[in-house]
Amino acid sequence: MGQKEETTRHEDHLDGSSWGRRDFMKVCTMAAAAMGLPSWAAEKMAETAAGPKKPSVVWLHFQECTGCTESLLRTSHPDVANLILDLISLDYCETLFAAAGYQAEDVLKDIMAKNAGKYVLIVEGAIPTKDNGIFCKIAGKTAVDMVNEVADKAGAIIAIGSCASWGGIPSADPNPTGAQGAPQVLKGKTVVTLPGCPANPYNLLGVVLQYATFGSLPALDDKARPLFAYTRVIHEDCPRRPHFDAGRFVGKFGDEGHKLGYCLYKTGCKGPVTHANCSLLPFGEVPGAWPIGIGHPCVGCTEQAVGFRIPISTTVEISHATPPDTYAPMHAEHSNIGPVAAGVAGLVGGALIGAGLMASKKLGEGAKEKEE
Amino acid sequence: MSTHTKPQPLGGPLWTPAFKVLAAIVGVSVLLMIWRFIAGLGATTGLSDGYPWGIWIAFDVVTGTALGCGGYAMAFLVYIFNKGDYHPLMRPAVLTSALGYTMAALAINIDVGRTPYIYKIPVFPAWWNLNSVLLEVALCVMAYVAILWLELSPAFFETWEQAGSHPALKKLAGVLHPIVKKLMIPILAVGVLLPTMHQTSLGALMLLAGQKVHGLWQTPFAPLLFLISCVAMGYGVVAMESTLATSVFKRPRETRLLARMAVVPAWLVVVYLILRLGDIVLRGRMGLAFHANIQAFMFWVEMVLFIGGAAMLFSPKFKDTAKGQFQASMAVVLAGAVYRMDTYLVAYNPGKNWAYFPAVPELLITVGVVALEIMAYLYIVKRYPILGGVAAAPNVRGAE
């Protein structure tokens, strides 16, 4: 039965016929679930996505590795074709464009004119600001000018990945190009940030579909990150957390603890300070396909203060410590006495006794003198 | 008797080598006190939730005030039992008491965690918890410090009234001296009453700790035992101070006077021992004294010191020589001190796995407080009429 279904769907594609309602539902349910939205929202999203008016998306690339795009394209559900053709209307994207040169530029101009105030701008990559931004130019325009121009007429702006959110790797010391994130360049505008290296595609889809369906953006934190994905730190939802609570740690890579899947805190895991939902929403729907899942400590890629700044092997502070998996004894050991103090006390005591003896000896001598 | 001459300042140089050493100790101690107020008690003491009280309470306050009971003990003898012969010992006794109590008050200020709120104790009577024995101790000690300095104040007024002193001091003495003179009888009466009250209460304090205090020390008789032993210690301290001062400052001895007085602390120790041992035996706790632990050991140390001290005080061989008096008195004073330290520290057991030992800064602050007391003593006896008899010999040594 399942096999038949697979075949049917594959045939549908071959026929060029569009995606079925079931498929839309599946993707939208995942996106909605990731955001903590109820099932009726998923249904509405699916309707929107399946309808004739799909969300129009402009995707700009600046200083980046295209990893965010790559990870988006590697989701098996939806696959690339469904995503760009059926789920959203990806109208401008330098990576996926068939068009090139003037043709591509015309498309962008066209969208900006037709869909002004309605299209979604997705920024990927950091924006160089040093020396008037000459380090990144597309069609003769600097990244700063381009992003400002497109953002002016966008309905919503999303920065995907750490580069676009706060600068990412291009902004790492010594930051030769003066790379900045989109929120720093687009001052005064609401830029939803989805930091991560790469960002989880479902977090992006969720935001885009919510905007397209309800015309609103999800609730954001003080760094404009959607709360549904960035409220808690990795440490709180980590699958290896029981090992932490029980005090079972990997000492070094390849040791027994590492083989047994113990907690990676001591190898420098940044989970306790990194806000992201990696452990809850697997990349590309492959369970365990994230650093901690494959035995590598979290590097804190979403956090400007951590990722690409604090060495991977450096451990971080635990800001909200919780009880361990052990118990206090009935009578805890509280007795510790400093040897120096004991020495000083002995000295003082000895001096007093000595002084007393000396004094009484002197008194005896004095008495004798007197008798004489 | 030559000792009946009017007391005079000893005179002589103040900044002797010994005085400088004391000043250096006090200097270190003051720095540590400042650190204690910046860093808190945890960083500077060995105190813990198990042992919230350490040597600052057990030694500086509880033992320190008992050592300062010389004035109290002598006042009993001189004013209540009207033994005027002992008058020459009165002023030095009151001075050591005033210094002992002042230093105890200083120690409380260092020990208490929220020192600035101490002012609230006398200022807000509406808040007083009349069930609190510690409140009684606090109020009594505060009042008694004032009373002791008032008792001693004529020594200062006499000096200030003389020609050549600062006009302001002269004026002050002119105003206050007659007032203090008029009030002296109630002052003296309060001065005997207050120590009776709070030395009893110092014994009552640890009653509240109940089972946490070892059976050899926890008894309803503790208040009375503290009272009796503090008076005995008072006489002991007076005798020690007198023998030391006469020896150090090369002055006529008061050996005969002290020998006559020696029976008083001796009998007090006897009464103390009867009560202490009688209570322990009658309540079937004597067995505790034969366990192999520090408490039993310290109990016997106390017993040896008390019994030995009393025996020496009774023995003519000891009590008739300055050396013997000094040693006998030291034994009694030490016995009372160990009894107090034991009650507050050795006998106190807050439960398994707690231990206390004073930290280095804690010890040094206590040493500094004692050094300050000795400095103040030296300063006052050299500048004000405290010690009776002959003026200072030309080669006065400033050592203790």
Added chain:
Amino acid sequence: MTVDRRTLLKGMAAAGAAAALGSAMEPATEARERRVPPPDAMGMLYDATLCIGCKTCMVACQDANGLPRDTRSSDGLYDAPDDLNAKCKNIIKLFKDGDRTSFMKAQCMHCVDPACINACMMGSLKKREHGIVTWEGERCTGCRYCGIACPYGVPKYEWEKAWPRVIKCEMCSDRIAKGQQPACCEVCPRKAVIYGKYTDLLAEAQGRLAAAPGKYEPKVFGATDGGGTQVLYLSKAGISFQDLGLPDLGETPVPDMQQTIQHSLYQGFVAPVALFAVFGAVIWRNRKASGGDGEVKP
């Protein structure tokens, strides 16, 4: 005791009266009136047979009271207090002796007749509404006599601070004032610790004992211990309350011995005033007889 308190105190009073006191100090040696919980007394009941050691109550207590995390023993890794302390008002401990194991929730017992409030100089620690013992910073000098007095070792001190506070369970009195339960009782997933009227809880505890006598130690700790506590404990059969770190106090309230003596000596402040009058008169007579002017003089 082979000598009863009356005899002892009489003997003590007689000796203490010294020479001058006479009959003024004859103490009323009647034992203090036995305290009872106030009519609005609220309390807790901890049933060790129900506790699974999940420590949810510890986390809830930390949060409700805004307490810092105690990470000293774990290099910052865990909130792992090893005992009640200035950062921990409520702790689940583990008793383990071979096969005999039990959890224990240590916290303030909110005694019916607390030693700590008898110690406290200016009433910083007091039994306030519902008989809950709370601490008031304005009145605390930081003397720590409460710590000496408490038989359960509950009042803890902020040793690391220059302006320390006394930290102890105050039964979430602020939450109770808002109509809520103490945080630990609210979150307990097994109802191992419950909050309620003291009388109801005592009845409940006795009911549990009666219903399953073999399951429990045959005693409700706190019903009478040390004069009674508003926090009550039930323990597993075979695990004594001393195993759980609670002292064997008997039924006498801890403050009784001290308070009886002190109140006898100071009843109505008669003795000190009489003593003062006697001292004053004797000194005056002696002075007059010797022709002195009442000054300390050689």
